[in-house]
Amino acid sequence: xxxxxxxxxxxxxxxxxxxxxxxxxxxxxxxxxxxxxxxxxxxxxxxxxxxxxxxxxxxxxxxxxxxxxxxxxxxxxxxxxxxxxxxxxxxxxxxxxxxxxxxxxxxxxxxxxxxxxxxxxxxxxxxxxxxxxxxxxxxxxxxxxxxxxxxxxxxxxxxxxxxxxxxxxxxxxxxxxxxxxxxxxxxxxxxxxxxx
Amino acid sequence: xxxxxxxxxxxxxxxxxxxxxxxxxxxxxxxxxxxxxxxxxxxxxxxxxxxxxxxxxxxxxxxxxxxxxxxxxxxxxxxxxxxxxxxxxxxxxxxxxxxxxxxxxxxxxxxxxxxxxxxxxxxxxxxxxxxxxxxxxxxxxxxxxxxxxxxxxxxxxxxxxxxxxxxxxxxxxxxxxxxxxxxxxxxxxxxxxxxx
Numbered sequence: 001x002x003x004x005x006x007x008x009x010x011x012x013x014x015x016x017x018x019x020x021x022x023x024x025x026x027x028x029x030x031x032x033x034x035x036x037x038x039x040x041x042x043x044x045x046x047x048x049x050x051x052x053x054x055x056x057x058x059x060x061x062x063x064x065x066x067x068x069x070x071x072x073x074x075x076x077x078x079x080x081x082x083x084x085x086x087x088x089x090x091x092x093x094x095x096x097x098x099x100x101x102x103x104x105x106x107x108x109x110x111x112x113x114x115x116x117x118x119x120x121x122x123x124x125x126x127x128x129x130x131x132x133x134x135x136x137x138x139x140x141x142x143x144x145x146x147x148x149x150x151x152x153x154x155x156x157x158x159x160x161x162x163x164x165x166x167x168x169x170x171x172x173x174x175x176x177x178x179x180x181x182x183x184x185x186x187x188x189x190x191x192x193x194x195x196x
Numbered sequence: 197x198x199x200x201x202x203x204x205x206x207x208x209x210x211x212x213x214x215x216x217x218x219x220x221x222x223x224x225x226x227x228x229x230x231x232x233x234x235x236x237x238x239x240x241x242x243x244x245x246x247x248x249x250x251x252x253x254x255x256x257x258x259x260x261x262x263x264x265x266x267x268x269x270x271x272x273x274x275x276x277x278x279x280x281x282x283x284x285x286x287x288x289x290x291x292x293x294x295x296x297x298x299x300x301x302x303x304x305x306x307x308x309x310x311x312x313x314x315x316x317x318x319x320x321x322x323x324x325x326x327x328x329x330x331x332x333x334x335x336x337x338x339x340x341x342x343x344x345x346x347x348x349x350x351x352x353x354x355x356x357x358x359x360x361x362x363x364x365x366x367x368x369x370x371x372x373x374x375x376x377x378x379x380x381x382x383x384x385x386x387x388x389x390x391x392x
Contacts (some may be wrong), residue, residue, distance in 0.1 A: 111362065118362055149376045150383045158362075159355030166314055166354075179347045186344045190386035196227065 011049050013039045015063060018056040027057060027113040047075045050115035057109055061116060064106025068122040071096060076126070082134035085150075086127060087184050090153050093123060094160040094177040108160060120154070127153050134192070144191040152187070156180060200238050207245050209235050211259060212297065214252040219300035223253060223309040229289070253305055257312060260302025264318040267292060273324070278330035279345075279388045282323060283380050289319060290356040290373040301356060323349050330388070340387040348383070352376060 017039035021030040032053055050056045075089045096103040097152040107119040131146035131153070140149065165174050213235035217226040230247055232242040246252045266333065271285045292299040303315040327349070328344040359372050 122361075126210050142387075144382055148378050152379045152382060155352050155355030155359065155376065155379060157355070158358035159351030159353070162354035162358045163351065166316075180351065182344050183348045183351060186340055186348060187383040189339075190383050 007049075009143065010041065010045060014041065015056065015059050018050075019060045019063070019105040020055075021100045022057065022060060022109055023101050027053075027109055057113060057116070060102060061106050063098075064102040064119065065122050066108075067096065067100055067102050068093070068106075068119065072123060072126050076130070081139055081192070082130050082137055083139050083188075084107060085189065086130040086134065086149070086153060089123065089127065090157050090160075091177060091181055093157050093185070094164070094180045095174060097164045098174050099175055108165075120158070123157075124150075124154060126131055138163055139192050141191060141193060149191060151156055154190075156183065186190070202232075202257065203245075203285070206237065206241060206259050210237065210242060210245055211252065211255050213261065214298045215256045215259070215301040218256060219252065219297050219304055223249075223305055253309060253312070257302050257305055260296075260298040260305075260315065261294055261318050263292065263298050264315065266287070268292040268319060268322050270327070277332055277335055279335050279384075282345070282349060283384065285319065285326070286353050286356075287373060287377055287380070289353050290360070290376050291370060293357055293360045294370050294373055304361075316353070319353075320346075320350060321376060335388050337387060337389060345387060347385075352379065 001194040005075065010117050014035065018030070020040055021034050025034070030053065032043065032046060035053075035056065039046070050059070055103050071092045072089065075092050076085050080088075080090075093103075097107065103119070107115045110119045128146075128150050133147070134140050135146040140195045142144065160180050163179075167176065210231065214226070214231045216348070217230050217234055226249065228239070228242060231249075231252065232239050235242070246255070259281075268285065269286045271288050272281050274281065274284075276284075289299075293303065299315070305312045306315045324342075324346050327345040330336050330345070331342040336342065356372050356376050363372065
């Protein structure tokens with residue numbers, strides 16, 4: 001039992017080290033040697049748990065997808081207008097891009113590794129659904145078609161993604177997320193009536 | 197004279213071929229062999245004009261910067277409210293990302309090649325300037341601070357960049373640019389009074 005726990009912990013250390021390396025150096029730029037060094041483990045320990053770099057990348061992506069799904073769950077369980085949930089979801093995604101190494105690496109792997117899904121496939125359907133619900137619920141002002149609101153949200157998250165990547169890892173700040181929040185505060189009254 | 201013209205044409209063919217390869221495969225993923233094949237020229241012809249891949253990349257980037265500067269000039273020479281110019285500039289940048297191989301490659305080189313400037317350094321100061329002018333000219337509604345308008349424009353262009361890259365080259369469509377235009381139409385009345 002203790003042995004199983006130790007194995008699980010070793011596995012987690014390896015997956016986190018792989019995520020860090022993928023996020024920092026991309027899939028091609030990462031080697032198993034770098035990962036075992038980052039993890040502070042031997043190559044034997046690594047290959048005992050993961051046979052290939054691809055297997056590690058698959059595991060990192062599964063974890064990244066899970067983190068995004070948890071964010072969707074966490075944000076949308078709150079009772080609030082649909083458009084508030086949509087806005088908060090984009091902010092939470094930006095925050096994860098700034099803070100969470102699994103989300104960072106999953107987003108990067110999706111762009112760089114052939115066969116990896118674009119990470120937007122994990123959250124875009126939910127954005128679209130929330131925009132539709134906001135529309136059906138009469139939350140949207142007449143010029144704001146649900147498709148346009150989805151397009152706005154998608155461009156803003158993609159923009160935050162690019163800016164966070166360009167600015168490099170800034171573990172302690174949430175500068176881009178704060179910028180996104182200010183932008184939403186600016187444009188929101190155009191999309192929904194706050195007094196409704 | 198004819199000989200000089202021919203040399204200049206050969207040079208242009210090579211720079212365009214390099215831009216195409218850099219845009220498609222990135223800096224590391226492009227070799228001189230690929231470039232001379234794309235150009236339909238011999239390795240001798242290539243190395244006569246360019247000694248290294250870095251020299252080609254520098255030339256491509258200078259051309260990309262020039263294309264952006266021309267866009268700035270073209271957009272801002274029109275007599276229109278400052279905020280119209282700002283909006284139109286973001287749309288034009290998105291169009292160039294969809295259509296112009298020098299801009300595509302310059303944006304990509306800026307992200308991937310150490311020492312290459314981020315292409316936003318070519319246009320962000322102009323966005324900032326237009327937002328300030330719109331503010332000073334009384335064009336902005338009171339909640340729209342020039343910094344927030346700049347942040348919005350920057351996120352939207354960065355978002356368009358990511359989406360265009362993810363969707364791959366689509367030479368004939370301007371789908372993302374149209375989306376950006378719709379998004380501006382949606383949020384613009386929140387930023388400036390159209391009747392002013």
